[in-house]
Amino acid sequence: MDGGTAVAFAIGLPIFGTILILLNDRYPNIREAITITTSICLALIVFGLVPEVTAGGRPGFVLAEIVPGLPIAFKVEPLGMLFAMVASGLWVVTSIYAIGYMRSHHEVQQTRFYACFAIAISSAMGICFAGNMLTLFIFYEVLTISTYPLVTHSETKDAVKAGRTYLGILIGTSIAFLLLAIIWTWFLTGTLDFTPGGILKGKADGPILGLLLFLYMYGIGKAALMPMHRWLPAAMVAPTPVSALLHAVAVVKAGVFTVLKVIVYIFGIDTLAGIGQDDWLMYIAAFTVIAASCVALTKDNLKARLAYSTVSQLSYIILGAALANSLGIIGGGIHIAMHAFGKITLFFCAGAILVASHKTEISEMDGLGKVMPITFIFFFIGSLSVIGLPPLGGSWSKWYLMLSAAEAGQIIFMFVFMLSSLLNIAYLMPLVARGFFAEAKEDKHHHDDGHHGEISFWNGVRFGNIREAPPFCLLAMTITSVGCIMLFFYADKIYQMLAPVAGIQG
Amino acid sequence: MTEHLAALQVVIPLLCAPLCMLVRYRDWSWIVALFGSWACLIISWLLLQLVMVDGIISYHMGNWAPPLGIEYRIDKVSAFVLLIVSAIGAVITPYARESVRAEFGVNRVYLFYTAYMLCLCGLLGVTITGDAFNLFVFLEISSLSSYVLIALGKDRRALTAAYQYLVLGTIGATFIVIGIGLLYAETGTLNMADLAKRLADQPLSRTIGAAFGFLVVGISLKLALFPLHLWLPNAYTYAPSVVSAFLAATATKVAVYVLLRFLFSIFNVKLSFGVMPLDSILLVLAVIAMFAASAVAIFQTNLKRMLAYSSVAQIGYMILGISFANVNGLAAGIIHLFNHALMKGGMFLALGCIFYRIASVNINDMAGMGRRMPWTMGAFVVGGLGLIGVPLTVGFISKWYLVLGALERDWWFAAALVLLSSLLAVVYIWRVVEVAYLKPVPEDAPEIEDAPPAMLIPTWILIGASVYYGINTDLTVGVAKQAAQQLLGAG
Numbered sequence: 001m002d003g004g005t006a007v008a009f010a011i012g013l014p015i016f017g018t019i020l021i022l023l024n025d026r027y028p029n030i031r032e033a034i035t036i037t038t039s040i041c042l043a044l045i046v047f048g049l050v051p052e053v054t055a056g057g058r059p060g061f062v063l064a065e066i067v068p069g070l071p072i073a074f075k076v077e078p079l080g081m082l083f084a085m086v087a088s089g090l091w092v093v094t095s096i097y098a099i100g101y102m103r104s105h106h107e108v109q110q111t112r113f114y115a116c117f118a119i120a121i122s123s124a125m126g127i128c129f130a131g132n133m134l135t136l137f138i139f140y141e142v143l144t145i146s147t148y149p150l151v152t153h154s155e156t157k158d159a160v161k162a163g164r165t166y167l168g169i170l171i172g173t174s175i176a177f178l179l180l181a182i183i184w185t186w187f188l189t190g191t192l193d194f195t196p197g198g199i200l201k202g203k204a205d206g207p208i209l210g211l212l213l214f215l216y217m218y219g220i221g222k223a224a225l226m227p228m229h230r231w232l233p234a235a236m237v238a239p240t241p242v243s244a245l246l247h248a249v250a251v252v253k254a255g256v257f258t259v260l261k262v263i264v265y266i267f268g269i270d271t272l273a274g275i276g277q278d279d280w281l282m283y284i285a286a287f288t289v290i291a292a293s294c295v296a297l298t299k300d301n302l303k304a305r306l307a308y309s310t311v312s313q314l315s316y317i318i319l320g321a322a323l324a325n326s327l328g329i330i331g332g333g334i335h336i337a338m339h340a341f342g343k344i345t346l347f348f349c350a351g352a353i354l355v356a357s358h359k360t361e362i363s364e365m366d367g368l369g370k371v372m373p374i375t376f377i378f379f380f381i382g383s384l385s386v387i388g389l390p391p392l393g394g395s396w397s398k399w400y401l402m403l404s405a406a407e408a409g410q411i412i413f414m415f416v417f418m419l420s421s422l423l424n425i426a427y428l429m430p431l432v433a434r435g436f437f438a439e440a441k442e443d444k445h446h447h448d449d450g451h452h453g454e455i456s457f458w459n460g461v462r463f464g465n466i467r468e469a470p471p472f473c474l475l476a477m478t479i480t481s482v483g484c485i486m487l488f489f490y491a492d493k494i495y496q497m498l499a500p501v502a503g504i505q506g
Numbered sequence: 507m508t509e510h511l512a513a514l515q516v517v518i519p520l521l522c523a524p525l526c527m528l529v530r531y532r533d534w535s536w537i538v539a540l541f542g543s544w545a546c547l548i549i550s551w552l553l554l555q556l557v558m559v560d561g562i563i564s565y566h567m568g569n570w571a572p573p574l575g576i577e578y579r580i581d582k583v584s585a586f587v588l589l590i591v592s593a594i595g596a597v598i599t600p601y602a603r604e605s606v607r608a609e610f611g612v613n614r615v616y617l618f619y620t621a622y623m624l625c626l627c628g629l630l631g632v633t634i635t636g637d638a639f640n641l642f643v644f645l646e647i648s649s650l651s652s653y654v655l656i657a658l659g660k661d662r663r664a665l666t667a668a669y670q671y672l673v674l675g676t677i678g679a680t681f682i683v684i685g686i687g688l689l690y691a692e693t694g695t696l697n698m699a700d701l702a703k704r705l706a707d708q709p710l711s712r713t714i715g716a717a718f719g720f721l722v723v724g725i726s727l728k729l730a731l732f733p734l735h736l737w738l739p740n741a742y743t744y745a746p747s748v749v750s751a752f753l754a755a756t757a758t759k760v761a762v763y764v765l766l767r768f769l770f771s772i773f774n775v776k777l778s779f780g781v782m783p784l785d786s787i788l789l790v791l792a793v794i795a796m797f798a799a800s801a802v803a804i805f806q807t808n809l810k811r812m813l814a815y816s817s818v819a820q821i822g823y824m825i826l827g828i829s830f831a832n833v834n835g836l837a838a839g840i841i842h843l844f845n846h847a848l849m850k851g852g853m854f855l856a857l858g859c860i861f862y863r864i865a866s867v868n869i870n871d872m873a874g875m876g877r878r879m880p881w882t883m884g885a886f887v888v889g890g891l892g893l894i895g896v897p898l899t900v901g902f903i904s905k906w907y908l909v910l911g912a913l914e915r916d917w918w919f920a921a922a923l924v925l926l927s928s929l930l931a932v933v934y935i936w937r938v939v940e941v942a943y944l945k946p947v948p949e950d951a952p953e954i955e956d957a958p959p960a961m962l963i964p965t966w967i968l969i970g971a972s973v974y975y976g977i978n979t980d981l982t983v984g985v986a987k988q989a990a991q992q993l994l995g996a997g
Contacts, residue, residue, distance in 0.1 A: 064977055067906060072977075138897040145896065155944045163944075164936070171932055175895065176925045183909045183921070 003059020014122035075131035100472025178219025198268020210277030222255025240351025248344035288315035293423035326502035331400030345382030352469030369435030393487030512565035573697035579636025601964035667740035681724030688717035729761030732795035742814035747858030755851030788829035795822030800930035835911025836990035845900035852968030859957035874947030890935035
């Protein structure tokens with residue numbers, strides 16, 4: 001299979017899977033088997049592209065020409081390759097997790113869930129491999145619309161309200177700002193192809209570029225730059241696998257990925273650094289990093305806390321891009337992968353706690369670590385990676401981002417990163433501490449109300465006093481936690497892969 | 507044969523109309539209408555092919571040479587609009603069979619098809635003719651028959667709606683005929699090409715100015731430009747489902763075509779937008795229409811009325827494109843003419859399917875409709891995404907060229923307004939989506955099947971086309987750009 005075909009398969013396969021999933025509505029086992037098989041095939045296809053791309057190849061193909069001179073075209077480059085690896089790899093894990101979670105939580109409309117999930121992955125692949133800004137925009141919108149049924153999955157009033165916020169902000173910003181910026185770019189340059197060095201160089205003067213930067217950054221609502229972040233905490237009403245999709249696999253990563261793409265290939269880091277119109281972006285990103293962490297501290301609901309943590313972590317990447325130097329881009333790129341693994345582990349744990357003990361508030365989780373030790377150990381590993389301590393993957397992205405701030409001569413942002421790490425410790429570690437060291441409050445009756453008697457092995461592992469999550473969930477969490485550790489040792493590989501993007505040779 | 511295609515385009519539906527009246531036996535009038543509308547589609551397709559090769563086709567009615575005789579003159583703009591109108595007619599006729607029988611009762615069916623064929627004839631005639639007075643005549647044929655079509659609605663309010671439309675439509679027609687009369691007084695000709703030539707040579711007199719004013723106001727009334735849209739919401743709401751779909755997709759579009767014809771071909775760009783400040787007037791009215799009508803649409807409980815207000819807003823987009831008076835803007839207006847016909851026609855047909863099953867298009871009766879009639883509701887949602895302007899639908903293409911036209915004209919605020927106003931469409935479409943998909947089916951709701959295939963297939967043809975032409979724009983953008991160049995070049 002040559003590169004172009006592989007790219008076409010990567011986008012088409014999940015759609016094919018969707019059709020099969022819909023056809024097997026009545027046979028849950030076959031339906032889930034299809035999901036897992038599709039995700040594994042996709043991951044194999046995507047990882048099969050890696051050697052060609054690292055060797056400098058840029059496989060791709062043209063699908064159709066929408067506007068004369070402006071086709072739907074795909075071209076793989078390292079940044080997209082990295083994102084595709086993260087998204088396709090984590091889809092496998094999330095599918096495994098979803099089987100455990102959705103079944104033991106007795107969720108409704110599971111076929112719709114798996115179908116929309118697959119469409120979302122397909123559009124994520126489209127975003128990864130997009131060869132021009134129009135293609136990226138198209139899949140960006142498809143991703144928003146295909147995840148809407150997932151966010152409103154439970155069909156309750158809260159879900160509908162969250163869906164409104166979700167769709168309102170994402171569609172609103174993308175149409176009002178992003179599309180305007182894209183058409184404006186097309187109007188100025190006559191091309192939207194992702195070109196190394198940027199296409200806006202010399203096409204417009206400073207203030208226009210500044211305005212365009214503003215439109216792009218606030219148009220990409222998925223990157224959750226404050227004050228466009230409200231949709232992310234709102235969307236946590238969705239089932240946990242969806243949160244994983246939003247926070248780690250596809251949606252927010254698509255946002256920051258688009259930010260990186262725009263900065264690198266539309267503006268060009270040299271142009272951006274040259275015109276000096278991006279200071280505001282650095283400060284707003286830094287503000288988002290700190291402010292969102294502070295908000296996270298105040299949240300007692302575990303998923304809400306994690307959601308604000310994501311808002312904060314995303315702005316690391318935006319800040320890295322705004323610093324407009326090679327290390328910032330590489331740091332941002334690596335952080336996409338690192339944060340994905342760390343945050344997905346944390347969300348999996350939050351979901352496991354919900355399934356196994358029906359608890360959502362951190363204050364209720366005293367002593368829970370003794371009941372769910374495995375889950376809490378995984379949560380600990382995920383937290384350390386998000387905080388950025390070695391030997392976990394998250395340490396490398398922070399390392400490069402801080403180096404980048406130093407290189408740009410913006411020492412203040414080094415402090416921002418450091419302060420943020422401290423805040424991360426402050427909002428993530430208490431849960432681990434409470435879980436392992438605090439005495440459980442008197443709510444034993446909740447566990448012994450006979451309701452768990454009907455729980456089978458597939459719905460939760462239990463051994464003595466231990467009441468763990470379903471085995472599928474545990475398996476998924478094991479994979480991502482190990483991933484967090486493995487990434488520490490593979491960061492150099494990612495660095496090598498991203499080096500050409502950031503203009504560093506070899 | 508081919509040289510008479512232009513005449514056949516109008517003559518066939520004109521002959522089909524009395525034929526429908528004569529064959530009252532069961533569905534035979536439907537078969538006649540089906541033949542008529544499909545023949546029209548084939549002819550208009552052939553005409554478009556000819557025009558793309560040869561340029562302008564000029565047909566002399568009864569071999570009387572213009573400017574004395576009536577000339578049928580087909581250029582790229584009119585060929586394109588002919589295709590839109592006849593294509594919509596050809597798709598809607600098969601759909602009409604079930605829907606009309608359910609809404610009128612079998613005994614009155616032939617009345618519908620008679621008026622329908624006359625209306626089609628009028629609309630095609632307006633588009634094809636090269637004679638200003640002939641245009642007025644056809645406009646009246648289409649208007650009179652559409653009053654009848656609206657009055658056929660089951661709801662008693664259809665009568666008042668038709669009456670309201672009759673009064674306002676007649677005022678509009680009167681304005682148009684006064685305008686044409688003044689032009690005739692000043693130039694002594696009614697042939698459009700001849701008019702254009704003589705007007706270009708003459709200095710601007712008060713008579714020409716007055717004619718211009720009368721014509722613009724009269725046509726604006728026909729195309730329901732804000733604030734002359736008052737007849738439209740009632741007419742679309744209470745008309746039979748098929749009629750709403752047909753009129754929404756064709757009648758206003760033809761009126762927009764007439765405006766284009768007068769502004770660019772008969773008068774010229776210099777007069778319309780240079781001497782007369784029409785561009786800024788149209789710009790302001792279009793922008794108000796986009797926002798005000800969309801905002802009103804949000805608060806409607808009757809979905810047909812909601813779509814009607816949305817139509818007023820969408821007409822705003824077309825007029826906005828025209829007001830830019832550059833190739834991209836004008837092309838955007840023409841593209842949107844086509845695109846909106848597909849989307850809105852398809853959505854009205856979807857509502858017709860719902861009405862066929864539950865005899866209501868009230869939003870409160872839509873709870874769980876996504877599960878009760880999945881294919882119908884799916885069509886409605888895809889059409890709605892087009893109205894919002896989501897990529898891969900035709901709405902996106904329209905917005906793209908509209909914004910490009912605005913930027914080219916250096917009216918960047920208009921570009922921003924176009925995109926902001928689409929957010930209102932998100933609100934009024936998503937209101938329906940939430941009710942249809944996220945509210946449970948009421949306990950006492952009867953079990954219903956999805957609409958019959960005879961209705962679903964035409965609905966999906968239009969909706970499918972609205973996706974297809976959002977991806978493959980060779981036809982729309984290609985023709986519209988050439989048409990826009992032709993219109994601007996004429997000035």
